[in-house]
Amino acid sequence: MELRELRVSFDGVEVLHGIDLDIAPGEALGLVGESGCGKSVTWLAALGLLPGRASVTGSVRVEGLEMCNAGRGALEKVRGGKIAMIFQDPSSSLNPVLRIGKQITEALAIHRGLRGAAARAEALRLMDMVGIPDARRRFDLFPHEFSGGQCQRLMIAMALAGEPDLLIADEPTTALDATIQAQILDLLNRLREETGMALVFISHDLGAVSQICERVCVMYAGRIVEEAPVGELFSHPRHPYTRGLFDAIPALDGPRNRLIPIPGTVPNPRHLPLGCAFSPRCPHAGEECTRLLPRLVTGNDGRRLACHRPVSAPPSRSADLDPARILETV
Template sequence: MSFVSLRDLRVSFDGVPVLHGIDLDIAKGEAVGLVGESGCGKSVTWLAALGLLPGKARVSGSVRLEGEELIGAPRPAVEKVRGARIAMIFQDPSSSLNPVHRVGRQIGESLRLHRGLRGAAAREEAIRLMDMVGIPAARTRIDLYPHEFSGGQCQRIMIAMALAGQPDLLIADEPTTALDATIQAQILDLLASLRRQTGMAMVFISHDLGAVSAVCDRAAVMYAGRIVERGDVSALFAAPQHPYTHGLFAAIPEIDADRRRLQPIEGTVPDPKHLPPGCAFAPRCPRATGFCREHLPDLKPQAAGGEVACFYPVSLTQPHREKALA
């Protein structure tokens, strides 16, 4: 049985569907990447799963944690899971940390809520967590405010807060987007190291294919509120089969190549209020036919491995994988 299982997860805002039946399984200790452009539904999937969407959102389907249903569960039951068994970190630590409270107090609050630690015990554990995530001189800096740390250090503090509840699953929602390239690499190394140390599972939400390849075992590609391709990272990166995944790889610049025009995916993600009747990617897809524009493909297993929601899947060659990993 999967540790976390999503089945037919759907979300709508003011009657407009934005998530169209997500099925996803996470095993214990596994790292799964969610990839796609902004607006594809990556973050909404897990905000819905954890009950963090605003009241106007309508959520249906099933989210089970070791068989325990979270959708529609009483608020106290969900709160016992959120932050304790499943924790989430966000892409902008400056908006997640409270600027008027010292970081030690903020980590201590998580320790009090999820592990019942108070006083000196909470302080020592907060220092230990800051050390674990690589904050230098943690013992002397625990009483500083967020603005006294760099952006990368603030993200490390957010990770420490997430680890305070000793979660079984960490949701990392684009945790490196607001950081420069060097700090991004450090945070990715930190997440991989923490996963090895703690044995926790991880969902890594990102539009950065290289980052996903660095920390994930499997990946799912999302488009317009649906998963359009998923499989093992190595196989998916070696030979992606959905035209959208194909386009994502083709758009990656090659540092050592001649000066040539990039190959962007023309157009934009469709407005959820005006989705095309068939495949949502058809208006942007160079392989689309009239059949694609009228019928919606299901996510189905492929002979080459993985699952793809496309009537005319394609494949890429090894060099594209090397581009993403560069």
């Protein structure tokens, strides 16, 4: 999948400012940043799922097929089949008045043409695959009769019904306790290995991202500000915003130290600063940062960065920033 100069506006206010991104077959990409930075909007725009008042420009190509502002027929050939999405909050994404079996078999009928006993058998197989206990008995239950973690597993089963090449998981572990979060992450990792599908993992949880992703994009105010392999980003974040995200991770053992928060708030899309959007909150900002928008540049090492004054020193809390160390504390 290729995104080029993807821009989104709501009622004339631009909230996504030219996203360029590639997803390779079988790859796991993490997308991180504060709420409102454009993570979910990027993929809702790519799949044509934004409301009518949204204006989307740019290019979204899936295996050469242009998706941006494509007709409904072209989109339906891709959505759910080649690309599936797990939305935030499964309790609101599942239809409360339809039995779970009906919702899964409906996806199987649309994307794979399965009906009747064949659809039921495949739905039960998917429920077993994602770890729903006693699937045959629970096939005809309603969503409210499942726990939050089980509803998330059912959303994954529905997404897998179309045998997608790319799965977009939007905050799939939000509002789940730590044990269930770990189970969902293990499930996604196992499904990637078994099916070979690519994964886009949208989250604000850096520990979860380190466990499941190979490459990470950091977004701020509708732009990608840094992109690198997960190990490089965690060992040496170069953008001050990325560094700020790591500094705000609490240490759950050892001496108690005061967290270092990022000062200020995310800017209003209607009133973005003239230069770098992060400059009013950045401890390294200089005069050029307040008047010149930094370009997203690819370095010799392949990582991308949009910053006039990148952080050069390695992080002082290197143990806490190490992916394995974060997982231990999480």
